[in-house]
Amino acid sequence: MARRTKAEAAATREALLDAAEEIFLERGVARTSLEQIARQAGMTRGAVYWHFRNKAxxxxxxxxRVRMPFQELVDEADDPALADAPLEAIRLACRQGFARLEQPRYRRVHAILIHHCEVFGEIDPLAMQNEMAEESCGALIEYFTVASEHRLLRPNITPELAARLLQSSLGGLFHDWLRNHEHFSISERGMELVDTLLKLLAREP
Known part of the structure; x- marks a missing residue:
């Protein structure tokens, strides 16, 4: 019985988050109340407060639910050889990330964060975006550092510069895609960008 209750509680929590996605995307975060989210999920406001302290x-x-830790993306490739191939690890992690972004939930939530959320109470979308960006850039620097130690980068390219170049390119692509997600595939265009940039950063044979 306890196991079933735990499973039911988890399902309720997921249903509330699903409802929040829908209504945040439609109305914006600041204009959405917890009561509206509860109604959208067919529940009471008490159910919301059982699982969450507040809207933040x-x-x-x-x-x-849509965070994409870089190491997790690398691990999804499930290739032990990547430990000695940092540039290929970056490439495959980007591919995994693009594949996730094309899933509706990932696109919706990122669209909410960037286009449908303003500073409100404890919610600071710019701070949240910066946190995610710094986490990603830090991981990229680690992998480009390994690449540099293996003499895989051009001599005039530091790991920090390589990471910033790739992150800036991906950020621009990501924002373009969120505005026009029906016009092109982020996986196809993204991999073209990543492959080209990694070739430009790599030491010539």
């Missing part, structure tokens, strides 16, 4: 807590939980 719910919003962060929604973001957590």
């Amino acid at each position: 807590d719910l919003f962060r939980a929604m973001l957590d």
Whole structure:
């Protein structure tokens, strides 16, 4: 019985987050109340407070469902040889990330964070975006550092510069895609960008 209750509670929490995605995307975060989210999910406001302290807590939980830690993306490739191939690890992690972004949930939540959320109470979308960007850039620097130690980068390219170049390119692509996601595939265009940039950064044979 306890196991079933735990499973039901988890399902309720997921249903509330699903409802929040829908209504945040439609109305914006600031103009959405917890009562509206509860109604959207067919529940009471008490159910929301059982799982989340406030709207900021719910919003962060929604973001957590689409976080993409760089190492997790590398691990998804499930290739032990990547430990000695840092540039290929970066390439495959980008491919995994693009594939996730094309899933509706990932696109919706990132669209909410960037286009449908303003500073409101404990919710600071710019701070959240900066946190995610710094986390990603830090991981890229680690992999480009290994590449540099293996003499895989051009001599005039530092790991920090390589990471910033790639992150800036991906950021521009990401924002273009969110505005026009029906016009092109981020996986196709993204991999073209990543492959080209990694070739430009790599030491010539």
